[in-house]
Amino acid sequence: MEVMQVLHMNNGEGETSYAKNSNIQRKIISETNSSLKEAILNIMCNNKEVPEGIGIADLGCSSGPNTLMVVTEIINIIYATCRKSGSSFPELRISLNDLPGNDFNYIFRSLPAFFQKVKEEKGAENCYVVGVPGSFYGRIFPRKSLHFVHSSSSLHWLSQVPVGLATNARTTLNKGKLYISQTSPSDVIKAYVSQFQNDFSSFLRSRSPEMVPGGRMLLSLMGRSSIDPTIEDGCYYQWELLAHALSTLVSKGLVEDEKIDSFNAPYYAPCPEELKIAVEKEGSFIVNRIEAFEIGWDASVSSNSSTQCEDKKILLLSMGQQVAKTIRAVVESMVENHFGNEIMDDLFSVYGDLVDDYLYKKRAVYVNLVVSLTRKD
Numbered sequence: 510m511e512v513m514q515v516l517h518m519n520n521g522e523g524e525t526s527y528a529k530n531s532n533i534q535r536k537i538i539s540e541t542n543s544s545l546k547e548a549i550l551n552i553m554c555n556n557k558e559v560p561e562g563i564g565i566a567d568l569g570c571s572s573g574p575n576t577l578m579v580v581t582e583i584i585n586i587i588y589a590t591c592r593k594s595g596s597s598f599p600e601l602r603i604s605l606n607d608l609p610g611n612d613f614n615y616i617f618r619s620l621p622a623f624f625q626k627v628k629e630e631k632g633a634e635n636c637y638v639v640g641v642p643g644s645f646y647g648r649i650f651p652r653k654s655l656h657f658v659h660s661s662s663s664l665h666w667l668s669q670v671p672v673g674l675a676t677n678a679r680t681t682l683n684k685g686k687l688y689i690s691q692t693s694p695s696d697v698i699k700a701y702v703s704q705f706q707n708d709f710s711s712f713l714r715s716r717s718p719e720m721v722p723g724g725r726m727l728l729s730l731m732g733r734s735s736i737d738p739t740i741e742d743g744c745y746y747q748w749e750l751l752a753h754a755l756s757t758l759v760s761k762g763l764v765e766d767e768k769i770d771s772f773n774a775p776y777y778a779p780c781p782e783e784l785k786i787a788v789e790k791e792g793s794f795i796v797n798r799i800e801a802f803e804i805g806w807d808a809s810v811s812s813n814s815s816t817q818c819e820d821k822k823i824l825l826l827s828m829g830q831q832v833a834k835t836i837r838a839v840v841e842s843m844v845e846n847h848f849g850n851e852i853m854d855d856l857f858s859v860y861g862d863l864v865d866d867y868l869y870k871k872r873a874v875y876v877n878l879v880v881s882l883t884r885k886d
């Protein structure tokens with residue numbers, strides 16, 4: 510599977526779209542608001558006067574309400590700071606990056622209303638937004654063009670399935686599993702750890718020349734609290750339950766066993782220590798802070814009290830089915846590419862039931878890591 514070509518969140522605004530099923534990621538963004546504010550204020554106040562222009566990039570922006578939510582928050586912080594200090598609003602060059610399969614048209618269609626709002630509320634006209642399709646594991650911006658880099662819920666995606674575990678690998682190492690599990694042999698764990706280390710250092714190496722000295726980076730991604738990746742923590746059960754749902758479809762004759770054995774998610778949830786070591790090893794950034802917080806799976810549930818028909822329909826779904834919709838919006842492109850489109854409805858319905866059983870026994874939480882970095886001078 511060519512991850513860079515296949516991976517995308519579900520496009521559009523339909524029932525299974527990311528735009529309609531990204532509450533949990535929205536809550537994660539809200540949780541990092543104070544770190545966002547601290548980083549932007551630092552960029553603005555570190556210089557004697559507010560810079561004339563500020564380059565900002567959101568990496569892995571996807572498409573949906575979350576995309577412009579981050580940008581809006583950044584504008585709010587800059588606007589409030591300028592008003593307080595009596596300085597004029599700087600020119601903002603905002604780049605929204607994602608893989609080429611992302612629904613950039615959805616974002617572009619929402620820009621006129623966004624610009625209108627910024628103009629009405631803040632009187633700001635000097636705000637420029639561009640879409641930058643490409644992988645953040647390589648160079649995508651000109652030298653020294655960025656003051657602030659933001660990325661939320663994206664860096665846990667690897668650039669490829671770990672070497673040795675790809676679909677066409679000759680041996681099946683990770684039998685019946687889709688990610689690191691307690692039954693995974695050490696070679697599987699090593700392959701995941703090494704893929705993450707390579708990818709994360711490529712990410713830092715690529716950003717290093719693109720950022721101005723003193724520029725700030727705020728990264729928020731799924732992680733784990735334990736050093737041991739086989740501990741049942743964070744996203745562990747998300748993949749275990751998906752493997753279980755697929756094996757249920759094997760027993761119904763809808764999926765072949767070998768198909769499960771040959772699928773390994775291009776995903777890795779690191780622990781804080783791994784991130785710290787990787788940043789120090791690459792050498793271009795100072796670690797200001799690495800924090801972890803938990804977010805319950807129940808955060809998938811729509812908090813929208815709107816009386817719209819569709820929302821009412823969603824509220825009638827069980828918690829498990831709502832979690833399944835969130836996961837479907839994220840993983841469907843890859844799972845469909847490997848297992849075929851015909852089983853998607855059955856798969857995520859079984860998955861929802863399994864999540865319900867699981868939540869009945871346990872409170873499930875994701876672990877989210879927030880990393881704040883400064884580009885060295």
Ligand code: SAH
Nearest residue numbers: 534569571575607608644645661662663666
């Ligand atoms: N930041 C948004 C979207 C998160 S979904 C939010 O918080 O809601 C994760 C996004 O990362 C997806 O849109 C996916 O396509 C993107 N992504 C994954 N790997 C990427 C890569 N190598 N380069 C750029 N974008 C990537």
